[in-house]
Amino acid sequence: MNYQGKKAAFYTLGCKLNFSETSTIAGALKEVGFERVGFDEKADVYVINTCSVTNQGDKASRNIIRQAVKQNPQAMVVVVGCYSQLKPGEAGNIEGVDLVLGTQEKFHIPAHLGDLSKRPATEIITTRLADIKSYHKAFSWGDRTRSFLKIQDGCDYYCSFCTIPYARGKSRNDSVENTVKEAQKAVEKGYKEVVLTGVNIGDYGKTTGENFLELLKALEQVKGLYRLRLGSIEPNLLKDEIIELVAASTVIMPHFHIPLQSGSDEILSLMKRKYSTGLFEKRIQQIRSIVPHAFIGVDVIAGTNGETVDLFQESYDFLNRLEVSQLHAFTYSERSGTQALKIPWKVDISDRKRRTQMYINLSEKKLRAFYQKHLGTEQTVLFESQKKGTNMSGFTENYIRVETSLRDELINELQKIRLKDILPNGHANFEFI
Numbered sequence: 344m345n346y347q348g349k350k351a352a353f354y355t356l357g358c359k360l361n362f363s364e365t366s367t368i369a370g371a372l373k374e375v376g377f378e379r380v381g382f383d384e385k386a387d388v389y390v391i392n393t394c395s396v397t398n399q400g401d402k403a404s405r406n407i408i409r410q411a412v413k414q415n416p417q418a419m420v421v422v423v424g425c426y427s428q429l430k431p432g433e434a435g436n437i438e439g440v441d442l443v444l445g446t447q448e449k450f451h452i453p454a455h456l457g458d459l460s461k462r463p464a465t466e467i468i469t470t471r472l473a474d475i476k477s478y479h480k481a482f483s484w485g486d487r488t489r490s491f492l493k494i495q496d497g498c499d500y501y502c503s504f505c506t507i508p509y510a511r512g513k514s515r516n517d518s519v520e521n522t523v524k525e526a527q528k529a530v531e532k533g534y535k536e537v538v539l540t541g542v543n544i545g546d547y548g549k550t551t552g553e554n555f556l557e558l559l560k561a562l563e564q565v566k567g568l569y570r571l572r573l574g575s576i577e578p579n580l581l582k583d584e585i586i587e588l589v590a591a592s593t594v595i596m597p598h599f600h601i602p603l604q605s606g607s608d609e610i611l612s613l614m615k616r617k618y619s620t621g622l623f624e625k626r627i628q629q630i631r632s633i634v635p636h637a638f639i640g641v642d643v644i645a646g647t648n649g650e651t652v653d654l655f656q657e658s659y660d661f662l663n664r665l666e667v668s669q670l671h672a673f674t675y676s677e678r679s680g681t682q683a684l685k686i687p688w689k690v691d692i693s694d695r696k697r698r699t700q701m702y703i704n705l706s707e708k709k710l711r712a713f714y715q716k717h718l719g720t721e722q723t724v725l726f727e728s729q730k731k732g733t734n735m736s737g738f739t740e741n742y743i744r745v746e747t748s749l750r751d752e753l754i755n756e757l758q759k760i761r762l763k764d765i766l767p768n769g770h771a772n773f774e775f776i
């Protein structure tokens with residue numbers, strides 16, 4: 344069917360992987376004639392790519408879905424993403440929703456649109472978890488200066504607090520050759536920096552018999568790619584060879600994002616994580632010894648079931664002594680169907696929030712110390728387009744955010760600078776060199 348003259352609007356919630364997939368989904372609608380318009384504009388179809396990593400994610404997804412229905416009650420409303428795979432009935436019960444498509448179906452929206460007339464009853468099409476096998480390549484384009492390149496999907500780890508394996512299925516990926524072709528396409532669209540994304544990227548190669556190191560070495564060779572940034576990688580999969588490759592590379596950025604989740608071994612075992620604090624600390628020391636200027640971001644969850652006051656303190660003290668650059672602190676939220684619900688010890692919600700705030704305060708101290716350590720150094724920054732405001736910002740190779748007044752001609756340009764001091768908003772001030 345040809346939808347020439349019809350308009351489609353998209354809204355993405357959640358992770359970088361979702362943003363890369365929305366671009367691919369939008370590309371499929373463009374191929375059948377749709378014009379892409381802003382989400383706050385009138386459209387014939389609204390596609391909401393949802394997130395369900397926390398209760399907050401579910402709530403935000405429902406709000407955006409209702410917003411789309413209100414925006415144009417005659418338009419078709421299509422819900423995709425992790426919320427639609429995990430809670431299709433809930434998504435389908437929202438007044439005005441026409442289509443709820445699961446993880447496998449989300450890349451085939453045009454096949455389900457028909458004549459775009461509103462459905463008398465919501466159509467829900469999802470696939471059983473065990474049957475989610477297909478891998479769809481994706482990279483984000485059109486709305487940011489850096490492209491998020493999907494390299495892997497799904498996860499086989501089943502950490503006790505997490506629902507993602509139930510939403511995205513088993514770990515899978517495309518070949519190194521095809522993934523390199525996708526990176527080349529992003530470069531041909533003008534991207535100088537590509538950020539690798541997936542669910543468990545260190546597990547790359549599971550379905551092709553290749554591995555993450557091989558992929559990185561191949562991506563380093565992509566012509567015209569100036570910067571390759573790694574997404575979040577599990578500590579047990581961040582092998583020494585990968586750290587050594589980053590240390591020696593001029594293309595792979597000195598930036599590591601490593602989910603710890605807790606600094607207590609007892610909690611890590613309740614979470615069914617695949618490493619100890621000892622291994623995690625060894626990784627940090629390895630990075631600091633051969634990539635001393637690297638940015639290290641660490642995920643941590645506060646208030647998980649079983650986290651007594653003492654175990655929280657143990658976790659806090661562990662993070663306090665580690666030389667990392669920033670913490671991404673999350674408040675634990677119960678997820679239906681997860682093993683963690685069987686752990687009898689519950690942390691009161693106000694305590695969870697207080698602990699999260701303690702991690703946030705600790706993170707601010709560490710980030711400032713990291714910025715301070717690099718003042719006076721020469722860096723290269725990639726300036727990024729801004730949605731609004733008169734300033735522009737960008738990141739150095741080791742992920743220090745710099746800011747200055749907007750100069751359109753410098754957007755998506757790599758510039759040499761020297762870091763000077765820290766601005767009141769925490770970003771760094773600099774001079775061009």
Ligand code: SF4
Pocket residue numbers: 498499500501502505506507508542543577
């Ligand atoms: S590694 Fe654990 S936390 Fe991460 S997606 Fe897989 S199950 Fe979830």
